[in-house]
Amino acid sequence: MNEIKVTIIDRDGEVHELVGPTDMNMNIMELCKAYELPVIGECGGMAMCATCQCYLESETKLPEQSEAELDMLDQAFYVKSNSRLGCQIHLDDSIDGIVLRLAPEAY
Numbered sequence: 001m002n003e004i005k006v007t008i009i010d011r012d013g014e015v016h017e018l019v020g021p022t023d024m025n026m027n028i029m030e031l032c033k034a035y036e037l038p039v040i041g042e043c044g045g046m047a048m049c050a051t052c053q054c055y056l057e058s059e060t061k062l063p064e065q066s067e068a069e070l071d072m073l074d075q076a077f078y079v080k081s082n083s084r085l086g087c088q089i090h091l092d093d094s095i096d097g098i099v100l101r102l103a104p105e106a107y
Helices: 028-034 067-075
Strands: 003-009 015-021 053-056 083-085 098-102
Touching: 003 028, 015 028, 067 083
Parallel strands: 003 098
Antiparallel strands: 003 015, 053 083, 053 098
């Protein structure tokens, strides 16, 4: 099984080193949920709720944001220039070593 390393910094500043499979079509939101990190993913990964918003903290090159992701972030709280939706970041070899910080909860 192909795996990548993902670092998640939670809302308390604790660092979590995760290992994610690249052959299961998973995304960051699903990986966080699998590790029982506090990511809700209310819409199930449809870019419709921003409960998986995170901040890109590494120099990892990500695909350009879709219109759906940009539209959702336009309505979200605590948005920064490096905000992304975890459900829109798919696990593949190109993001091996990525570092993300969970955005504050908006409720």
